[in-house]
Amino acid sequence: MPGPHDLFVRFTFGNPERAAAELRAALPPHLVSQVNWESLRREPGSVVDPELRETQSDLLFSARLSSGRPLLFYILLEHQSSVDRWMALRMLRYVVRQLEHWRKEHPGSGFLPVIIPLVLYHGPDGAWSAPRRVEELFDLPGADEEPERWRALVPRFEYLVDDLTAERAEALMKRPGPPLVRLALLALVYGRTEKLAEALPDWAALFTQVQAMPNGAEELSVVFRYLLLVGNEAAQGAAVSMLKEVIGTQRTEELMMTWGEKLIEKGRQQGRAEDVLRILAARGVQIDEEARQHILACTDMATLDRWFDQALKATHLTDVLGHPTQ
Numbered sequence: 667m668p669g670p671h672d673l674f675v676r677f678t679f680g681n682p683e684r685a686a687a688e689l690r691a692a693l694p695p696h697l698v699s700q701v702n703w704e705s706l707r708r709e710p711g712s713v714v715d716p717e718l719r720e721t722q723s724d725l726l727f728s729a730r731l732s733s734g735r736p737l738l739f740y741i742l743l744e745h746q747s748s749v750d751r752w753m754a755l756r757m758l759r760y761v762v763r764q765l766e767h768w769r770k771e772h773p774g775s776g777f778l779p780v781i782i783p784l785v786l787y788h789g790p791d792g793a794w795s796a797p798r799r800v801e802e803l804f805d806l807p808g809a810d811e812e813p814e815r816w817r818a819l820v821p822r823f824e825y826l827v828d829d830l831t832a833e834r835a836e837a838l839m840k841r842p843g844p845p846l847v848r849l850a851l852l853a854l855v856y857g858r859t860e861k862l863a864e865a866l867p868d869w870a871a872l873f874t875q876v877q878a879m880p881n882g883a884e885e886l887s888v889v890f891r892y893l894l895l896v897g898n899e900a901a902q903g904a905a906v907s908m909l910k911e912v913i914g915t916q917r918t919e920e921l922m923m924t925w926g927e928k929l930i931e932k933g934r935q936q937g938r939a940e941d942v943l944r945i946l947a948a949r950g951v952q953i954d955e956e957a958r959q960h961i962l963a964c965t966d967m968a969t970l971d972r973w974f975d976q977a978l979k980a981t982h983l984t985d986v987l988g989h990p991t992q
Contacts (some may be wrong), residue, residue: 670892670895670896671896674854675786676725677888678850678888679725679741680708682708683843683844684844684846684847685739685741686703686706686843687841687842688786689706689739690703691828691843692786700731700732700733701730701731701732701737702729702730702732705728705729706727706729707727708725708727709738724741725740726740727741736779738768738780739781740761740764741783749787749794749796752796752803753785753796753825754797754800754802755803757825758821760783761781761823764781783825783826784825784827785825785827786828788830788831789831790859792831793832794832798824798826799822799824800820800821800823801817801823830854830855835852835865838855839852839869839872845872845876845879848872849869849889850889852872853889857901858896860898860900862893862898862900862904862905863897863903866905866907866908870911873886873908873911873912876889877913883913886913890909890921906918906922909921932965934967935964938967938970938974939961939962939964939970940962941974942961942977942986945974946983946986949977949980951982951985952983953983957983957987961987973987
């Protein structure tokens with residue numbers, strides 16, 4: 667099941683306008699100046715490994731340069747609790763998978779598109795310190811004497827990192843783009859820390875700006891729910907107080923009641939999906955990762971109840987799903 671970070675960042679940066687704000691802040695200036703940002707659009711598809719779905723979310727965007735040439739941006743939103751030394755290798759794998767997919771879609775092309783990989787890091791364990799180049803992961807013999815000759819024999823690949831933990835809150839609040847982007851970045855960095863309750867009052871203006879946007883009420887509720895999910899008790903109380911200040915006590919209470927009902931319903935759905943998987947496992951039915959994710963992602967209780975009843979007698983996965991992707 668997608669975690670709170672995954673859902674939050676997908677809501678925030680799945681929107682091209684908000685993604686553009688992040689890309690413009692993180693990419694090299696010479697590249698930013700050459701992109702036609704009005705052409706930025708989100709591309710379908712995902713290449714993140716299923717077992718990493720709890721901790722990572724990938725987004726793919728395409729744009730055109732001012733010259734008209736196409737360009738792909740691959741963004742991996744990193745949510746792990748610790749810095750991953752092997753991220754360069756993972757990013758290389760994700761980019762290669764995307765290139766293979768692109769070749770199938772464009773069999774007549776003799777060249778590959780440029781894909782710029784970016785990790786947005788907001789982990790609680792300090793600055794990003796993992797190698798950013800694949801070549802740094804190799805144990806090269808004789809590297810002290812002839813490093814360049816050895817490095818020429820291994821893959822050369824580098825990814826970019828927007829390390830939010832390396833910036834002060836004041837700098838994040840001054841970034842350009844929609845107010846939700848700035849508020850989301852702050853929430854990602856401080857949402858799990860002891861500093862959140864103390865920092866929230868300084869975000870009052872941002873909360874108000876988000877509220878004033880055309881879809882401000884929805885956007886504000888998403889930020890609010892995220893803070894309640896990841897914050898400690900003190901942070902949760904501070905988040906409720908801030909929301910009351912921005913939208914009023916009555917509206918806050920209505921929102922919390924609605925959200926509480928949704929959480930209860932989500933809990934019922936997740937519990938029933940897990941029941942289906944447990945029954946299938948107990949009956950010795952083989953469940954591949956695609957089918958597992960398909961069952962866990964279902965939010966229709968009628969479907970889940972039907973799968974539950976069918977799982978009680980199932981001897982094969984098709985007895986429940988008919989087909990893994992149905």
